[in-house]
Amino acid sequence: MNDKYLSPYDPQSVEPQIYSEEEQSGLFNPDECVSAGHTESDAETYCIIMPPPNANGSLHAGHALFVTLQDIMIRYNRMQGKRTLWYPGADHAGFETWVVFEKKLQKEGRNRFEMDPKDLYNEILAFTMENKVFMEGQIKSLGASCDWSRLLFTLDDRVVKTVYDTFGSLNEEGLVYRGNRTVNWCPKHQTSLSNLEVSYEDRTDPFYYFQYGPFVIGTARPETKFGDKYVVMHPDDERYAEYKHGQQFELEWINGPITATVIKDEAGDPEMGSGVMTITPWHSDVDFKIAERHDLDFEQIIDWRGKLLPIAGEEFDGMNIKEARSKIVEKLDAKGLLVKIDEKYDHSVPVCYKCAREIEPQIRPQWFIKMQGLAEQAIKAVESGDTDIMSEQYEKTFKNWLAETPDWNVSRQILWGIPIPAKICVDCNHAEIDIENQLSQCSQCGGPVEQDPDTFDTWFSSGQWPYATLGYPDSQDFKDYYPTTVMETGADILTFWVSRMMMFGLHRTGQVPFEKVYLHGMVRDKKGLKMSKSKGNVIAPATMQDEFGTDALRMSLIVGNTMGSPMNLDPDKVRAYKKFANKLWNVARFVYSNTDGFDFESFDTTQLTADEQQLIDAWHETKTDIKSDMDEYRLYLAAEKLYHYVWHTFADEVIESTKEFTDPETRLITNDNKKYILLYTMGEFLRALHPFMPFVTSEIWKDYPKKDKKMLLVEKW
């Protein structure tokens, strides 16, 4: 027996060695598996496209969970003899990286507005590349058996080309338009956000009532009221029956007398306040829609930095809106127009999900994708079963969201991303899509054109990831592996990402991008709370790996974690599986020390007694059971059953039953039947356990006395 078994299992010394042996074997690449003869060239394929992690920081527990889940699926299916491809990637993560990078600049006392855009871009690129390498190292440390030779970055030329082609083909089908629309503008980040990137905060603020001509209007935002020259009420509100649609009247307002117009619109809610409101079409989506219906004027009151524009009058021009609010109230009060203030008005305020600053709705020309037809196709594909969302509780969310999703604003005003292939005319502002980058003058007025400074929403490019990675339309990978087998990702990005991949996949390739969707829940702390730096409850996977070993971390993330439900990570649980790794080590120590020199492959199994045969049959029953759990993605059950078998059946019963056959002198087992059972069964469960705990099983496998032994990675399960 190898002396290494005399001391307890030490993950730190074993893991890097095992991973580098596996990686250097080249067998993470399915082509290598075929040419080395481990996989039949016509074998069924199995493919997972890795959700490309954001290359802007270190891995958190959620990454550890997805790497573990996918690696188990991949290793299991590879060991089933399938041609198995796990395609790794890295995401430039537009806005997310932008936010991280901006914080870094801030810390260094620098300001991006003072930097040359090219320098800025290059700095972010360098920053991202550095993080990308670091992140890949962490993924490797988790044991990911993905094919690094195919690694793709979301800003690689091949990806950009695919993204442009898709934008072009959407445009050809009339699904792209440029529109002046209300966007969710973050004054801090200087970009528009999608609806999904806006969160809401409950607040209690003062609510002001002002005299507006003959009416009383209520508002929580006096600072927008400068431009309000329309007063809206419900057509059926009898209190105001005397006022006709379009009727004009004079009134005294913030900066003197103005002329207001009465608008009758169903959006006016008679139950709300006085039933009368004034509107600010530029700075509210609801108001925008009313204004559109009645063809009203749009006036910008607040600039992109959150300051009042000249329309607010000399006194307020350039003033920050927060400061302006109280001053306006004071002024109106002085004029006798303040009716009352309700100090306790509860409402929810839209804020930027990154900086929590209030969203300022603004109007800005943006590129939009028409969603309705694309969404219908995606819904149909799920209903027909072409794509199976395995966690059924999310199927409804998926369909409901798609059925109601508005057109998608794909423009972002950030530098870090894929530039939108469009030109803007310097003279007439006309915007034109230019996929091939050939346009030199405006097709409308002949004036000079400039590149559209906006970039794509990162989900527009990552939504094309499955066919972009595989090299649509004519690469061999695309032919071999598309549609992919499983998309495994977090339930929280079902709408952000999975829905977009479905729509784009169907649009471009005519096929769904994946056959199954496995969604995992969020990893939380042991009390079920979301991990966050402010709560101080963040558990870094690297810490768990250092303390308990990667196999232990992997097991603890899997056992008891049902598909789609949140997962609570408790260090005590990881510790428990560290003990399990050591238990395996000691099982190996016992088996190897008792079977030195025993040739189990030449053993005549007919010598086994009925009771002994029973022990082997019991394993095979367990194995069959586990296999069906694996095939149906009940990984949590398979893991638990393996754990239970090794500890409570093999160690507690099989091993114990051999002890009466030991030589009193050497204290070794003398009975060949027992030796056979021990060796044979251990070989079986090492293989079965390998997808879950690749490191300790591989290390034990090195000493397994089998002829024509392969790496455990490519042994048959």
Add this chain to the structure above:
RNA sequence: GGGUGAUUAGCUCAGUUGGCUAGAGCGCUUCAUUGACGUUGAAGAGGUCACAAGUUCGAAUCCUGUAUUACCCACCA
């Protein structure tokens, strides 16, 4: 406001299409063990499976209602 889950041991959670005495990890009690094992093993305490009613030979599991709770979406002049 709409939607989707959750509620099982002291704690954190499993429990597959309804089916033996409801399980795991950690914690707790007692005994044994230094001859595979950072110990481990044996035994044990601890559960009205949120509550109520129902379907069934049989319910933690299915139906209805109630309570509590979490998350997602929409949105409020």
